[in-house]
Amino acid sequence: MNTEMVKPRIAVHKFSSCDGCQLAFLNAGPALLELAELTDIVYFAEAGSLEREVEIDIAFVEGSISTPQDLTRIKAIRENSAYLITIGACATTGGLQGLRNLYASNTRDWTGAIYARPEFIETLDESQPVSSHVKVDLELWGCPVSTQQIMTALRALLFGVTPGDDRDKICMECKRRHNVCVLITKAAPCMGPVTRTGCGAICPAYGRDCYACYGPAENINAEALATCFEGLGLLPQDIARRFHFINCNAPNFKQAGTIWRNKS
Amino acid sequence: MTRGTLLNLPHAALGSLLAVLRQQGYNCIGPVVRDGAIVYRRVHHVSDLPYGWHDEQMPGTYRLERSNSPRAFSWAVGPEALKPLNFASGETLWRAERNHEGQIQFEETLPAAQPTAVIGVRACDLAALQLQDQHFLDGPYRDPYYAARREQLFLVAVHCTHPADTCFCASTGDGPQAEYGFDIEMYESEAGFLVAPGSAAGEAIVGELQLSKSNDSQRAIAEEEVRQAARKQTRTLPSQNLRDKLLASLDHPHWQEVAKRCLSCGNCSSVCPTCFCHTEHDNPALDGRTTEHVREWSSCFTAEHGDISGKPIRVQTHLRYRQWLTHKLGSWHDQYGRSGCVGCGRCITWCPVGIDITKEAAAIYEAQLS
Ligand code: SF4
Ligand code: SF4
Ligand code: SF4
Ligand code: SF4
Numbered sequence: 001m002n003t004e005m006v007k008p009r010i011a012v013h014k015f016s017s018c019d020g021c022q023l024a025f026l027n028a029g030p031a032l033l034e035l036a037e038l039t040d041i042v043y044f045a046e047a048g049s050l051e052r053e054v055e056i057d058i059a060f061v062e063g064s065i066s067t068p069q070d071l072t073r074i075k076a077i078r079e080n081s082a083y084l085i086t087i088g089a090c091a092t093t094g095g096l097q098g099l100r101n102l103y104a105s106n107t108r109d110w111t112g113a114i115y116a117r118p119e120f121i122e123t124l125d126e127s128q129p130v131s132s133h134v135k136v137d138l139e140l141w142g143c144p145v146s147t148q149q150i151m152t153a154l155r156a157l158l159f160g161v162t163p164g165d166d167r168d169k170i171c172m173e174c175k176r177r178h179n180v181c182v183l184i185t186k187a188a189p190c191m192g193p194v195t196r197t198g199c200g201a202i203c204p205a206y207g208r209d210c211y212a213c214y215g216p217a218e219n220i221n222a223e224a225l226a227t228c229f230e231g232l233g234l235l236p237q238d239i240a241r242r243f244h245f246i247n248c249n250a251p252n253f254k255q256a257g258t259i260w261r262n263k264s
Numbered sequence: 265m266t267r268g269t270l271l272n273l274p275h276a277a278l279g280s281l282l283a284v285l286r287q288q289g290y291n292c293i294g295p296v297v298r299d300g301a302i303v304y305r306r307v308h309h310v311s312d313l314p315y316g317w318h319d320e321q322m323p324g325t326y327r328l329e330r331s332n333s334p335r336a337f338s339w340a341v342g343p344e345a346l347k348p349l350n351f352a353s354g355e356t357l358w359r360a361e362r363n364h365e366g367q368i369q370f371e372e373t374l375p376a377a378q379p380t381a382v383i384g385v386r387a388c389d390l391a392a393l394q395l396q397d398q399h400f401l402d403g404p405y406r407d408p409y410y411a412a413r414r415e416q417l418f419l420v421a422v423h424c425t426h427p428a429d430t431c432f433c434a435s436t437g438d439g440p441q442a443e444y445g446f447d448i449e450m451y452e453s454e455a456g457f458l459v460a461p462g463s464a465a466g467e468a469i470v471g472e473l474q475l476s477k478s479n480d481s482q483r484a485i486a487e488e489e490v491r492q493a494a495r496k497q498t499r500t501l502p503s504q505n506l507r508d509k510l511l512a513s514l515d516h517p518h519w520q521e522v523a524k525r526c527l528s529c530g531n532c533s534s535v536c537p538t539c540f541c542h543t544e545h546d547n548p549a550l551d552g553r554t555t556e557h558v559r560e561w562s563s564c565f566t567a568e569h570g571d572i573s574g575k576p577i578r579v580q581t582h583l584r585y586r587q588w589l590t591h592k593l594g595s596w597h598d599q600y601g602r603s604g605c606v607g608c609g610r611c612i613t614w615c616p617v618g619i620d621i622t623k624e625a626a627a628i629y630e631a632q633l634s
Binding site for chain 2: 031034035038152155159164167168169172176177180183186187192193194207218219220221224225227228
């Protein structure tokens with residue numbers, strides 16, 4: 001590559017999240033050094049703040065928008081960033097903490113139930129995906145995202161091409177890995193048939209059912225899978241929980257889970 | 265070649281067959297119980313074979329049970345056929361590197377395949393192998409990756425005596441008796457095996473074993489057991505050639521009906537021993553200097569499969585299921601002179617929602633007649 005080229009400036013931001021997705025950078029090993037050569041890392045929440053308010057080329061955003069401060073900050077970041085990528089379930093769908101959107105009729109009720117002094121809690125009513133508030137250029141799904149997803153997207157951007165978006169079902173990857181299907185042999189309620197690939201079908205490779213941490217794949221039939229789970233002996237509330245989990249606010253998971261929650 | 269005299273190989277002597285194969289340099293692969301299913305894996309010792317194991321298969325269900333039967337081959341096909349041994353589920357086709365002068369250099373990555381003997385191959389899988397050979401080896405574009413592995417295969421067929429509820433090879437004309445494509449054929453009974461070579465390579469192996477000849481009544485009993493296996497099968501396809509019916513039914517409402525149940529997950533085509541679709545992509549290294557061009561199994565149930573110059577032509581599930589069925593049982597006749605289904609039943613067992621190709625084909629076929 002042309003070494004004369006100006007290095008793109010990148011930033012990694014954190015919102016409401018567990019910091020796990022940022023580890024995809026920190027665990028990258030030698031690739032992280034490579035990245036530091038190829039780009040100018042101007043801000044990285046987990047690794048200690050560098051500069052924060054400057055113009056950048058590629059912003060990675062981890063975490064959901066769940067406080068008024070989050071809201072102000074994500075708008076500022078968007079204004080300063082040429083290309084914005086959400087990393088992980090929280091930033092992309094609102095995350096596990098988005099369960100509160102489904103189960104709390106009133107935010108005050110549950111802050112009151114949990115905290116001794118709820119008046120100090122300042123929060124939005126919902127935990128929302130970044131895309132609810134600003135334009136997102138690329139979504140990287142997963143809980144957490146993998147180093148490979150991030151590096152593949154970055155490499156494509158460095159080449160000046162649009163990063164690919166693999167939305168196939170986990171089952172495709174599962175069969176390529178020669179896993180024996182746990183749904184067929186053990187009646188395990190595997191979410192693979194509705195879940196987006198990207199993890200490499202890790203859970204079925206260890207004999208357990210996928211729990212959809214990568215969110216919905218393209219063209220899913222959630223109702224048919226839910227009916228299949230019912231046939232495997234799951235109760236309606238258990239079926240609802242398969243969908244109302246890490247990516248509970250992805251619209252088609254939300255809808256499928258709600259249908260079965262209402263049956264219970 | 266004409267069928268040879270059947271020779272007696274007692275159960276206790278099966279190890280000597282493996283030993284001879286190994287002596288001749290073959291890596292032995294055979295059925296083993298792994299993760300609740302019978303799959304082909306490396307066999308180190310005859311005791312790795314699934315003695316006494318039986319499978320119970322139904323649409324969307326597979327379970328194993330064990331008895332004290334002395335047989336090692338009383339099961340119907342598991343999730344994987346011979347397909348992954350030849351058509352790799354994922355492999356690098358070439359590498360490229362940009363040198364310091366900026367020139368791109370390509371490096372070939374043909375597999376270094378080892379001679380491999382597969383023990384316990386079924387008739388349906390041999391029929392499927394012939395179709396995959398037609399696809400990958402015949403015609404002007406021979407696939408060198410497939411060929412490198414295929415040329416090293418030595419196949420020991422065991423005629424099927426235990427079809428599953430999902431099997432229908434008798435209806436497609438592909439089993440349960442293996443008729444071609446093997447190097448050695450074997451019938452299994454309580455007492456042991458009746459063995460005959462099916463190729464010159466097979467003759468060389470069997471010749472090493474010093475086996476006694478069987479008699480006519482032994483052959484008759486063995487053949488009758490395989491005929492019984494055919495009679496046990498309950499599923500059938502309405503015809504061995506459904507091409508015209510299916511292609512005349514593209515607007516049939518039944519496609520929509522299947523789509524209500526179908527997950528569009530692609531498990532059926534992944535387990536199907538004849539499906540050959542793949543996708544290709546590049547994996548450039550982060551530094552941008554090297555890249556690998558990778559081929560992976562794909563399926564007509566993915567969006568990308570119907571992506572023509574950036575335009576998706578099969579967005580909805582009914583169009584994808586229709587593609588699968590009209591290719592497999594329809595246009596396959598135009599391409600390869602027969603249907604693409606060998607009746608192994610895998611797509612029925614390994615479909616999470618138990619969609620049954622024989623029932624769906626019949627629904628379209630019967631509606632056409634009326
Ligand atoms: S184990 Fe799960 S992901 Fe794998 S094929 Fe079965 S349903 Fe799909
Ligand atoms: S279509 Fe189904 S039954 Fe026919 S060969 Fe393929 S997997 Fe076997
Ligand atoms: S188009 Fe579908 S049915 Fe035909 S070979 Fe490809 S995956 Fe199999
Ligand atoms: S027929 Fe079954 S295995 Fe095939 S795509 Fe539909 S749900 Fe998946």
